[in-house]
Amino acid sequence: MKRQVVRARAFEVVDDSGNVRGTLGLSEDNSPFVSLQDADGQVRVRISLNPDGAAGLAIGDRNGKVRAQFGLSSDGSANLALGDRNGKIRAKFGLVSENAPTPGLRVGDDGEVNFVYSLAEQGSPTLGLYDEAGRVRIRLGLAAEGSPILRLLTAEGELKVIMGLDGDGAPVLQFTDAEGRPTWSASQ
Numbered sequence: 001m002k003r004q005v006v007r008a009r010a011f012e013v014v015d016d017s018g019n020v021r022g023t024l025g026l027s028e029d030n031s032p033f034v035s036l037q038d039a040d041g042q043v044r045v046r047i048s049l050n051p052d053g054a055a056g057l058a059i060g061d062r063n064g065k066v067r068a069q070f071g072l073s074s075d076g077s078a079n080l081a082l083g084d085r086n087g088k089i090r091a092k093f094g095l096v097s098e099n100a101p102t103p104g105l106r107v108g109d110d111g112e113v114n115f116v117y118s119l120a121e122q123g124s125p126t127l128g129l130y131d132e133a134g135r136v137r138i139r140l141g142l143a144a145e146g147s148p149i150l151r152l153l154t155a156e157g158e159l160k161v162i163m164g165l166d167g168d169g170a171p172v173l174q175f176t177d178a179e180g181r182p183t184w185s186a187s188q
Helices: none
Strands: 010-014 020-026 032-037 043-049 055-060 066-072 078-083 089-095 101-107 113-119 125-130 136-142 148-153 159-165 171-176 182-187
Touching: none
Parallel strands: none
Antiparallel strands: 010 020, 020 032, 032 043, 043 055, 055 066, 066 078, 078 089, 089 125, 101 113, 125 136, 136 148, 148 159, 159 171, 171 182
């Protein structure tokens, strides 16, 4: 039996009233997508593939605000983002791409706490918590060598508190001023 192929730029699924409830098609840039709409025509779920290879799933509420996103970027990094009822991202969990610069902590022989940046392995996890304005205020992650690090930021994005373990497992706590210079540090 020979298989038949149906070709089109888009397909729409309609309910008994003729309302579009689902679409399989191509966007303006020829990227494929699938969307599901509620009875009022609001897109509630969208799956898409971008020209750069990024892929994503977005889930919206009945007011049209995206409340959850799951994606894979073209660089291989994956993330899950959760939004509030205004559509602002409030929490984001991700795995950074391979060779992304990742901050870590080192305690020198003199007891000074220093930031070091190294290149992450594929899948280094990060968690960000965002305020109502969409600004990241807390970042929790693992440095490239696997040491945990917690960073607290002001509403302006200034790093104020760093807490974690250095590469040797020693605990570190540091407070910084407006220029990012250490004002107080403690390490074992």
